[in-house]
Amino acid sequence: MQNESTSPSTPWNKTRVSSILGIDYPIIQGPLGGLSTQRLTATVSNFGGLGSFGAHGLAASAIKDVIAEIRELTVKPFAMNLWVSTEDEGARTSGRKEFARSLKHLAGHIEALGAALPDHKSYTPVRFEDQVRVLLDAKIPAFSFVMGVPPQEILNECRAHGIITIGTATTVAEAIVLGQAGVNVIVASGFEAGGHRGSFLMPAEDSLIGTFSLTPQVVDAISVPVVAAGGIADARGIIAAFALGAEGVQIGTAFLATEDAGASVNHRNALLSPTAQRTSLTKGFTGRLARGVHNQLIEELNRPGVEILPYPLQRQLVKNLAVPAEKAGRTELLQLWAGQSASLSRQSDAKTLLEILVSEISAVADPVVDCNREQRAKR
Ligand SMILES: Cc1cc2nc3c(=O)[nH]c(=O)nc-3n(C[C@H](O)[C@H](O)[C@H](O)COP(=O)(O)O)c2cc1C
Known part of the structure; x- marks a missing residue:
């Protein structure tokens, strides 16, 4: 149950999330x-999110450089994000035969685009332990993660360095586990969200709960503040998330x-076109369940019988199609x-997006948020 410390007249943006993170607005980018940029991160932080x-x-050395570059662009708090689990079972034992079977489904497109078919290469794992060491040594302001709970020694070290931890739950059970581990803030990630499902207790396919259902149940189950994520793209979504008990939102x-992110022009145009009204989940992009605009590639990779390599091998395989398809502008x-x-996205830069969100919420939010605070105080 929530510990209510704010009075009914507190402005919408003064929540435990904004106070723990030391930010002006509880809006997390x-x-x-793969598509993050230092500029986007710093722009949002400089704005107060x-x-x-x-x-x-x-790799660890690249992460070190990114942190230094972000620090050149902002003195405000920012988060670095990692995946606690970086490979699926079978990734180390999968060989040439499996590679050839999965390549078969993409080969026709790769060849038609004039690119060479890839050879099987042995796989070099990325180690979470090496990556997280850089974050700890750099004493970053906030460490967010998905796909698991970091080992207790790492969470202890974060606490000792004053690094705020932000875990991600796709089910109530995952939120409880994260809360028990002592994570500071929990993102309730509904299945509307773009990108990968971060599930870690049960298979992602069995953990598909929408933001509207997940958020209030997580709020009721844990004592740390909750950030709602998934399907939130404008002020209406933020106000709804607050009404459900969230004390912050995460928008992807x-x-x-926006032009500040690392999406290609083809990708951005697709997000801003009506085709983005239809999205689907697929394991075909990387080997792990993820959401993208429904297109020919998803349709083909989701067909029964298509063999998908374990994460991250499928991701590396599909890159061989992505590069020439991108060059040729073949969004399908x-x-x-x-x-x-996605269809609610506005074509603008990140700062304008934030300005619009904040001015629209400020115009209407307080009655909703105050009502919610009063309700929680009564419980
Ligand atoms: C392209 C893309 C990549 C993402 N990568 C990560 C990631 O590496 N780690 C993470 O915690 N969340 C990741 N997410 C999830 C977002 O951070 C955010 O929680 C989600 O997009 C919110 O839902 P929305 O897309 O409906 O706004 C990604 C989302 C997208 C669209």
């Missing part, structure tokens, strides 16, 4: 692994559609990561 950088695909796709063959509210 969701980490965009929390910029996040998705670093799961980077709407930031991905691209991984167009997107959440279900």
Whole structure:
């Protein structure tokens, strides 16, 4: 149950999330692994939100450089994000035969685009332990993560360095486990969200709960503040999340559609077009369940009988199609990561997006938020 410390007249942006993180607005720009930019992270933080950088695909030395670059652009709090689990069972034993069977489904497209078919290569794992060491040594302001709970020694070290921890739950059970581990803030990630499902207790396919159902149940189950994520793209979504008991929101796709993020022009245009109204979940992009704009690639990879390599081998395989398809502007063959509210995205830069969100919420939110605070205080 929530511990209510704010009075009914407290402004909407003064929540435990903003206070723990030391930010003006409890709006987190969701980490965009692979498509994060230092500029986006710093822009959001400089505005008074929390910029996040998705670093799961980077080697430790590259992460160190990214942190230094973000620190050149902002003195405000920001988060670095990692995946606690970086590979699936079978990734180390999968060999040439499996590679050939999965390549078969992409080969026709790769060849038609004039690119060479890839050879099987042995796989070099990225180690979470090496990546997280850099974050700890750099004493970053906030460490967010998905796909698991970091070992207790790491959480202890974060606490000792004053690094705020932000865990991600896709089910109430995951939120409880994160709360018991002593994580400071918990993101309740509904299945509307773009990118990967961060499930870690049960298979992602069995952990598909929408933000509207997940958020209030997580709020009721744990004592630490909850950030709602998934399908939130404008002020209406933020107000709804607050009414459900969230004390902050995490927005991914709407930031991905801005020019500050790392999405290609083809990807951004797709997010801003009506085709983004239809999204689907697939394991075909990487080997783990993720959401993107429904297109030919998703349709083909979701067909029964298509063999998908374990994460991250499938991700590396699909890159061989993504690069030539991107060059050729063939959006129907691209991984167009997107959440279900992509169509609410506005074509603008991240600062304008934040200005619009804050002015719209400030105009209407307080009665909703105050009502919710009163309700919680009565419980
Ligand atoms: C392209 C893309 C990459 C993402 N990468 C990560 C990631 O590496 N780590 C993470 O915690 N969340 C990641 N997310 C999830 C977002 O941070 C955020 O929680 C989610 O996008 C919120 O839902 P929305 O897309 O409906 O706004 C990603 C989302 C997208 C669209």
